[in-house]
Structure formats: structure tokens, C-alpha cells
Amino acid sequence: MSISRIFSLCAAALVAGLALTLAVSSGTVLSLLTQATIYAIFASGVGLLLRQNGMASFGHATFFGASGYVIGILLQLKAVPAEAAIALAILGITGFAFLLGLVIVRVPGIAFGMLTLAVGQMFFLTANRSRGLTGGADGMNVEWPATLLGFSISEIVQPAHMFGLCWAVLVLCLGAVALLLRGRFGAITEAVRDNEERARFIGIRTLLPRAALFALSAGITSVAGTLTALNTGFVSPESLHWSVSGVALMMVIVGGYKALWGPALGAIVYFLAKDILGDYASHWMAIFGVALITVIVFSPTGLAGALGRLVRGKKAKGRPRAATTARTASTTQAPAMQAGSSAQVSKAAQAVH
């Protein structure tokens, strides 16, 4: 994807978010959208690790919940200003994840998942038991000051503003990641994911990129945790529980992790479907489980993959293999094909709306 395309997609997404903020007047709906957007950021972090590193984490709730705790504790101790607390939480968790990553990304496959689970549960139990510092099982309030970056907190937490903020953060995170992965770092992590031994033979040191990716994924997740702390003003051990990591992973699978925006789509679908089902939602996990199985069986690349196929459907007809497409496409055809596909995108977008 070209740089200009990334920028224009981000701009379009920001405008769409703004339009949604202005169009929706119901506070309840906005709160729901805010929560969905925060989880979209969370799932994007988890999905990034799976997409770019081939690793499924069952412990990302650690980074989600921990950012709330770090900010909460720093504000309670009145150690630093709130802005610094946010920066410390995100950077600290990213740094911690990098060090942790240096150790655990060496472990392959399911064992890696189990290690992330173990580390996550360790933090869950610690937060649960240390009543003095974290309020134990009751959780703790995050005592935000009256203003943040010059804006009054009561203004920021207004449903419309909160949603706008979260949406902008989501779009900026995805845009920044897309730009980053376009370059050398993206190529290196893809090579390591696809074939670690060959990567070593072409001169790539494979540990550092994987640890860096783990840290980046944790950093994005901690951003989501920070927004939750801002949104609710409260943090509890539940946010560290492995089931929260599990839900995020399910969003990633349902949305599809091959596309960067897939996990975010999964999160939004998750919350909207849950809300639409209303009273039936007491059986929500059973319903979502069935949806999960359906997606895995019929579209292993998730909803994003299915949408992508829908968009490319016409183009691929008569050309069964990408290789054939590449071989037959001359330079003069290429712009025409791109124009065609963007027209299809907008058509598909209309169909979705």
C-alpha cells in the first residue's frame, strides 16, 4: 500500500468518525461505540502479533489492565502529573514487554501461548491480593485531575468527545502501524514469521525484531487500557483476567488478522452484535462461540478476508492464481485495474451500509 493511500484512508476514517460523532446523539449508543473502539485498539494490538509474528497471546490483558493500574497508582501517590503518568504507563509497559519478549518469543507455538497465559494470571493474582496498593478484588478508582493537556476532564469524558478521541487514537494507531510495516521493519518481521531459518541465512538476527513486535503489540494494547481508565475512571483485576485476553483473541479471529483493520472490525462487530441481541445476550458467549466456529470453518481469514474476497471477486474471475495475474498484467493495465478495484471498494462499502 502506498504512503499516500495510507494517509488518504486515515483521513477518510477520521472524517467518518467525526461524522458519526455528530450524527449520533444518544449517549448510550456513543458509550457503546466508545467501548467497541477501545476494544478495537486492544484487538489491533493482539492481531498485530498474530499477523506479523504468527503468535497467539493469551495474556495481553496484562498490558490492557496494567496501564490502568500504573496510572491509577501514580495518580494516587501524586507522584507525577497525569500526562506524565500516561506516558510512563505506555512506555513502561512497552519496555517491560520488550524485555519479557526477549525471553518468551523464543518459545514456539502453543508453549508461547501458555507462557503469556501464565504471566498474565500472575499479574491478575498479584493485583487481586495486594489490597494496600491496588484495592485488591474491589479494584481502584483512577483519580484524574481536573484538566488533562489543558482540557477539562468533564469535557473529555462526555460521550461524544470520548468516542471521537478513541476513534482518532484507533485510526492513528492503525495508520502508524501500516506506515511502519510498509518499510524495512515490516519486511524483516514477515521474513522471520514465514521462515525463521532462511531469515537467519539471509543475515537477519531474528530475536530482536520479534521482541520489538511483541513490545509494539503490548504498547498498542496499553493505549487501549489507558483509554479505558480515562473512560471509566476505574480499574479492577477483571481487566487483567485471561478471559479478557481470550475475548480479544476471538475478536481478532472473527475480524480476521491478515488485514490490519480486521481485528478492529471484529471488536466492533462483537459489541454491536452483543447489543443488538439485547436480552438474549445472557447466552452471548454461546452465540459468539457459534459465530467463531462459523468464521473459522467458512472464512479462516475472518470477516475482513471475506470482505476482501467480495471486493476482489470480479477481478479474480478467470484468473485463478495471483501469479497469472502478475504475469499478464502489463504496466498499462495496472492503473486501470486499480481504478476498477477502488470503484468496487466503494460499491462494497455502499452494500455494507
Added chain:
Amino acid sequence: MSEFVLQADDVAIHYGGVKAVDGVSLTLTRGQIRGLIGPNGAGKSTVIDAITGRVRLTRGSVRLGGQDVSALGATQRRMRGLSRSFQRTSIFGQMPVRRQVELASHKMGVADSGADADAVLKELDLLPLADAIAEDLGYGEQRRLDLALALVGRPSVLLLDEPMAGLSVQESHDLARHLKALTARWDVSVLLVEHDMDVVFGISDVVTVFELGRVIASGEPAAVRADPRVREAYLGSAA
């Protein structure tokens, strides 16, 4: 500067009591193609692993351009111009062709890695497939991509572990012709492990025959083909 681009001296690889390779010496001069043949389990791939640093030497030494590289790791040897392909196609399945070849070139320290990648892709007829995802390629194309990854950064020595495996007769003859032309033009020396006897005897300058981890014959193709020990040990049924 040594006359030999590559010099493996008395190389031995022992796994416990198993002597996979036991005192093998090989040389490559500039631009030379040396065929390496022998029955399955003779230790051909192990020699390649030993020379490239994938396994540790039990005994002996490997010199590249006169310098002892025995203590260096696989990556460092690659940086110094010692490259290899793999018996099982080893590519980056989900990456576009050009992206992975360009990355390999960049990692080899080539300043203009884009131009280098394009030159290698062009050489191997892969340029029209530059934007295709590797796993969508046909098998023969994937074998050539594997070779492309080994050729970036213009290595001085190329160790090819059965590059023709799984190719049709036509494809392997095309690839052989390609290799011969390429080594001459780029001045790269090749150690070729291959089961296709026509190919080996057709393009090699010299041929070495292995049996049970030892060299039993070495020399010009015609002389090796005529060697009674070789006929008995290996070519017996085929000749």
C-alpha cells in the same frame, strides 16, 4: 590471495559414533562448477551444512578466499560471500517475490538493494512475477526464487543442494543451462549436489564422488565416469 575461492580441508562431522563426514577435502577455483555426487546418506548435504556453518566441524577447516572461516557463524559466512540454497525449497511464503529478494540484498549490505534484486530476478526470469506472493508461484518458479535469495549480493561461492529436485526434465535442463551461463558471467564458483547425473556431468568442470562420508574419486567428468570404483560403488546399476 589463495588460488582457491573455497577450500575445505580434512572436514569431519561426527554425530556421536556416526561419522557422517570423515576427512573430506574439497576446493573450488574461481568460476568453477564442482559436481558432488554419491548415494543417499553419503554425506553430501552434511558437507554443505559444514561448509556453510550450519553444523559444527568435528575436525578440519574451511577457508574462504584464503581466510579461515571455521569459527564464524552461518550469517557471517554468508556476509563474506558464501551462499547456499536448500534441498527443500526455503522461501518466505507469504511475502511478495521482490520484497523478499530486496530484503535479502539489503541484509547482505548491498547499497542499492533494489537494483541488485531486480538484476537477480531478471537473471532468473522472475521479474514478471515480482509482485506475486511466493506461495502462489509454481514449483519451478519457487525453486528459482530460492536460488534468487542465494544470489543477491553477488556471492563468490554458491552451494546448491539438489536445485533440480522435483523439476521436470525440461525444467532441470533449462535451470542447468541457466546456472552454467550465470556462473561464467558473474564469476561465481558452485558446489553442486545433485542426483540428476546428466546435469552433473553436463555442466560440472570437476566431479567429486562420495561414499560413506569419504571421497572415493575426484577429477574431470570423463575420468570420474570411467573410474572403476565409481562404477562399482555408485553408477554400477545405472551405467
